[in-house]
Amino acid sequence: MAMTHIVSRVFDRELKKGSAELLILSLVEARPRHGYEISKLIETRSKGALKFNVASLYPLLYRLEQRGWIQGRWVEKAGQRRRRYYRLTSEGKKTLASQRSAWESFVAAINRITEPEQA
């Protein structure tokens, strides 16, 4: 039991690491979002299965920004503190498209293998 738990956690971490970039890029595709919103969306849409804390989310955001895939910008709205919104750059759009199709073929390949064989 304990063994399964550890395997599952390692597997989980690796999966998250590989797919984290794809998740964030997808979330800012439709419109710019700030960090807290992004982390909330990941948590709610995955129904709590995936969760990024501050210490992992922001380094990731900064890395994506550094690569020029997303761009952060301070936006002030009346009656609110200013927030940093991230939007997808055109470079990011290309990356998202290619990561998305790679992910889909990967999932399809895994599915083909893991589907129960027909007797």
Add this chain to the structure above:
Amino acid sequence: MPEWKQEIRRRLANLNLDPVREEVIVEEMEQHLADYYEEVLSGGNTEAEAYRRTLAELQCSGPLGHVLRQPEPQQHSEGSTRRRSVIANLWQDLRFGCRMLMKQPGFTLIAVITLALGIGANTAIFSVIYTVLLRPLPYPAANRLVVLTTKGTQLDPFKGVSYPDYLDWRDRTRSFEETACFVDDVFNVTEVDPAVAVDGRRVNWNFFQMLGLKPQVGRLFAPSDDQAGALPTATISDAFWHEKFGGDAAVVGKTIRLDGDVFTVIGVLPPGFELLGHHAVFVPLGLWFTPGHNLLKREVQFQLYVLARLKAGVTLPQARADLSAVAAQLEREYPQTNRGRGGAVDRLSDLLVKDVRLVLLVLLSAVGCVLLIACVNVTNLMLVRAVGRETELSVRLALGARRGRIIQQLLTESMLIAALGGIAGLLLGAWSIRTLSSLIPPTLVQLDQIKLNTPVLLFTVGISAITGLLFGLLPALRTADTNPNTSLKKAGRSIGRSSWGRACNSLLVAEVSLALVLLVGAGLMLRTLQQLTRVDPGFDVANLLTLRSQLSNDVYNDERRLTFFRECRMRLEALPGVRSASFVMSLPLQGASWNLPFIVADKPVPPVEAIPHAAFIPISANFFATMGIPLRAGRVFSETEMNDTPAFTVINESLARRMWPGENAIGKHLRTGGADSHAAWREVIGVVGDVKLNGLEQEAPLQAYLPLAVHNSGTVKLVVRTDGEPLAFSKSIEQTIHSLDKDLTLETHSMDELLGNTMARQRLTLTLLATLAVLALVLAGIGIYGVMSFAVTERRQEVGIRLALGATLRDVLLLILVQGMKPTLLGVGLGSAAAFAATRLLRGLLYGVAPTDPLTFAGVAVLLSSVALVACWLPARRATKVDPLVALRYE
């Protein structure tokens, strides 16, 4: 609410981030944590639980800094942190400065245009000065190259050297490493089509060697070429090579006929070579000096000059003393010929720019003034603008901005303006250089090499930077000196006239003074030109055509030349539209070519040094009628007296007055030479008016006219009096001459053109100085207007109160006018004093007007004051339109 920032900072501590970047990260994460904390709390948890869970957000596999290390670029040392923050500040200032300038396009445009005018004018003039005065000559050890001439005296300005004198100079002086002679000459080049007369030069074989020249084709002269009896050889210029031989390398070994003699071309000089004039053909000087040649006599001074190189370590004064000592020896040894000849040593580089140095220095001072005025104007604009920004800057100071930081930001803005002005000025300068090149006559300076090059670019960048500092520093320092407390209290209201007003006023005074100096300079040049055009040249300039030609010695001997003169005159005078024509050896205004000493029969012969000289001018009959020179007494030559038997002469008034004051000169006798002369006595048959021979600004010398039969050479000038515009007849006149000799080359000008050329230097100075002065006047006007407009806006409430209390509109108008005219009049006073000193520089360019001409000074003062009055009156009128109610409500 817990304080998250400290927590985050602690975790980032070891990362050494850029402070600005760190602030961004802290703010963003802090916000996230605060949101999360709220959310946990609102889910019904205790504060302690919420705090614990929020803190967990910051946990990761290692310290947070470790995770961030990858995406965040780090800083490594304290020094680079500071550097980065300086650069970050500068970048921020630049962007902020750009935004500020774009927010006030009117201010920016005026400032940039003002600077561009100043910087552009400086760039253009500096490019000329660099090329003409500063650029080193392209010869080895060029600063040791000098030219030796005789000293010349008041009576005989002729500076050529006699050949025996040269040989003695060469052998007896000890200051010179090497010497070479050169004589300019004109050659008729036949056997090229069409035949041309070209400027040439006879040189010693080592002339080119001294200048370090290498032939691009063939070879240059060797010692064996440079002696009488050697095979005649020639080298040609690059331009002549291309023009006449199509740049064919096979030109070496070809022959050309120069004045009928056959010369073999041995080499082509490098492109662009020219020294004291353009020359197409060079031949060895030694070829000329066959034994017994006239030019080998000591008494014959001709246009022979000596190029010499000073020995290393010998100074110019030492060389001068050396040559003077030798000349004095020669004077003792040959008193008959060498009395008063002396010797002069001048740097080659100085001779090359003799005529234009003064013009250029005057112009450099003038453009310097214009740039200063431009700076003053922009400073004023900046000061006025700084007042408007006082509140903004006070807020920043109050919030803790350091003064140094604010000065840096204001200076960045002024440097930005200076940079824009510099770029625009460079473009303007490049354009002006082209205009200048077309304006400056090539006789004054060769301008084909003037262009924007690295030194000129550096100069422009330099003056732009200095300009930026000049007009930026004062406003920046004053602004940063603002006391935030008092100016914040005054925020929203205009501040008093106090210190800003004083600074603006002092600048106005400076501006007006500078403009006045320039205007006085231009005014003096205008008066000079006016005086020059009023000078009577002594003959009728209108409808007079002049032609120059070279009769080849090969084809024409003395006899045939006289026949040609006679025949040519007859045919020309038969042409419709030609009233009369006459040959002469030297044209007026072009310098006399035959200056000789003379004595008169009825007076004792004076000592050698006091023997008078006169310009002896051989002419054909009809000369006086053709030129329109008035006859004062006696008669002129008749056609039959042209063969010079008996020997007559016609003299000018000056000669008559000088030799026979109060007597009738007619019937008196004179002859050329000194006491031992064997020349024939000539009877004076007529006295005519004086003619300006050496330019309008020079006194007419003593003149004596002789028939052409006495003396004539291949270099002839022809004057033709026409009915109407002379150049319209040039074609038919040239055709008629060519019908006599189709090989003759002709150079045709109207006398008007020649007259214009003699004033070229003054006209150029006037044109440029006047342009700059007008520029200065406009800038000064704009400056005064700008400051007064600002002052009127500032005093609006005061005016309102005055009006409300019963002041009349006239009182208000006067109030403002007095405020503006005070600094103007002070500036006029100071400027007059400065101009009094500065116009001495112009002395060498002036004619008929003193550098301190009261009329010019007064006229300029009135002009400048009037412009200032208009510039003050416009804002003052606006002040009278102030509605007291509106102005007071503002308060």
